[in-house]
Amino acid sequence: xxxxxxxxxxxxxxxxxxxxAFVPTMGNLHAGHVSLVELARQHxxxxxxxxxxxxxxxxxxxxxxxxxxxxxxxxxxxxxxGCDLVFAPDVAEMxxxxxxxxxxxxxSLAGDLCGVFRPGHFGGVATVVLKLFNLVQPRxxxxxxxxxxxxxxxxxxxxxxxxxxxxxxxxTLREADGLAMSSRNGYLSAxxxxxxxxxxxxxxxxxxxxxxxxxxYGALCADAMRHLKxxxxxxxxxxxxxAATLAGPTSDSRRLxxxxxxxxGTTRLxxxxxxxLPASARP
Ligand code: PAF
Numbered sequence: 001x002x003x004x005x006x007x008x009x010x011x012x013x014x015x016x017x018x019x020x021a022f023v024p025t026m027g028n029l030h031a032g033h034v035s036l037v038e039l040a041r042q043h044x045x046x047x048x049x050x051x052x053x054x055x056x057x058x059x060x061x062x063x064x065x066x067x068x069x070x071x072x073x074x075x076x077x078x079x080x081x082g083c084d085l086v087f088a089p090d091v092a093e094m095x096x097x098x099x100x101x102x103x104x105x106x107x108s109l110a111g112d113l114c115g116v117f118r119p120g121h122f123g124g125v126a127t128v129v130l131k132l133f134n135l136v137q138p139r140x141x142x143x144x145x146x147x148x149x150x151x152x153x154x155x156x157x158x159x160x161x162x163x164x165x166x167x168x169x170x171x172t173l174r175e176a177d178g179l180a181m182s183s184r185n186g187y188l189s190a191x192x193x194x195x196x197x198x199x200x201x202x203x204x205x206x207x208x209x210x211x212x213x214x215x216x217y218g219a220l221c222a223d224a225m226r227h228l229k230x231x232x233x234x235x236x237x238x239x240x241x242x243a244a245t246l247a248g249p250t251s252d253s254r255r256l257x258x259x260x261x262x263x264x265g266t267t268r269l270x271x272x273x274x275x276x277l278p279a280s281a282r283p
Contacts, residue, residue, distance in 0.1 A: 001079040003086045007135050010048075010087045014136065019044040022138035024129060027051040027088075028068040029077045032173040032181035036142045037081035039170050043140040046084035050132055052094060056102075057124030068186065087136070094131065102127045105153055112246070113149050114261055114270065117236045122153045129154055133165060141165055146172040146180050148259055148272045152246050172271070174200070180271045192264040195231065202227055203258045203273045206240065210256060213281045217249065221258075228262050236261040236268070243274045251283055 004010050014020060021044035023036045033049075040047045051074055058064035071088055078086055103126035109115065110122040133141065143151050151169050158165055173181045178197040188196055202224040209220050217240045224238040241248060243255035257274035 001075070001083055001086065003075060003088060005088055005090070006093055007089065010085075010135055013085060014046070014048070017046060017137075018139060020136060020138040020140075021045065021047045022132070022136045022141040023047065023049045023083070024132050024141065024143070025049055025051055025074075026053045026067065026183065027074045028070050028183040028186070029074045030173075030181045030183060030185075032144055032146070034077055034081045035173050036144060036170050037078060037083050039168065040140070040142045041082050043142070043166070043168060044138070047082060048085045048087060048136050048138065049078050049083045050136070051086060051088040052128070052132075054094070054124060054128040055091060056095075056099060056127055057121050059118055059120060062118070063184070063187075066187075068183065087132075094128070099127060103130055103157060105157070109149070109153050109156065109246070113237060113239060113241075113259060115149070117261065122150070125150055126153055126157050130157065130161070133163060138165055140168060142168045142170060144172060145169045145274075146182065146271065148257060148274075149246065178204075180269075182269065184267055184269065187267040188264060192267065195233075195264060196269060198228065198231055199233070199260055199262055199269055200271050200273070202238065203260050203271055206238065206258045207256075207273045207275045210240065210258075211275055211278060211281055215281075215283055224258075224260070228260075232264070234263040236263070238262075249277075249283065253277060253282075 021040035023040050025033055053067050055064055105122045105126050115122050155167050158167055178200045206220045206224050221238040225235045228235050238260040240258050242253040243257040249256055255276050257272050259272040261270045
């Protein structure tokens with residue numbers, strides 16, 4: 001596996017490749033990322049992973065500074081997973097001048113769910129992903145479905161900008177107790193770590209109730225938020241949405257997703273559970 005740090009080296013290494021499969025990451029990799037690389041191998045070669053903690057997608061007071069930078073360990077994991085090339089630029093390489101041209105994500109996406117609590121976040125994600133796509137020029141790019149709203153933003157960006165890239169979403173990998181794997185799990189104290197799977201359990205409870213025919217979606221989400229708050233979480237949201245559009249469910253919705261974001265201490269966790277809506281449970 002080769003490691004490059006500059007756009008020039010990346011372009012030179014990838015010259016002539018038209019079947020590249022790409023896995024963008026911010027590093028501090030876990031088994032979930034490894035599964036993205038393994039899946040990427042089934043979609044194209046070479047497999048390229050990027051490792052870049054993107055300042056544009058962090059708001060003031062967020063964890064940009066403390067986000068773990070673990071390049072050596074990450075490269076070991078990527079090599080073992082069958083990655084061919086790692087692109088690990090520094091901030092000056094990605095943004096040699098202040099990034100004045102940016103992707104404007106429509107308010108319907110960027111001003112909803114996580115976007116309400118992280119203004120500017122999805123614009124920052126879309127901008128760096130577009131730059132990475134331009135550098136790597138992949139045929140396919142692989143993203144985790146834990147960042148469900150991010151995946152929706154990227155799919156829509158690719159569609160509206162006519163980018164010739166297939167976007168593949170990969171199911172969330174979970175710890176044995178159900179906690180979604182995330183680089184941010186490392187911030188949790190031992191007590192918080194024990195408590196953390198509750199987020200997934202509450203979302204799964206909402207999903208099960210909806211599948212069983214409960215139609216008061218607002219009350220179900222409010223119950224989930226109440227349970228989390230009672231257990232000491234600071235809850236940003238629990239919402240039920242159409243899985244394809246992320247808009248509120250309509251009578252046409254066939255697949256739904258319950259999404260949640262909540263804080264344990266200083267750590268913000270997100271998760272989601274998507275499911276088919278049986279005909280008997282449709283509004
Ligand atoms: O999901 C992530 O790790 C990041 O948001 C991404 C897609 C690598 C862009 O910085």
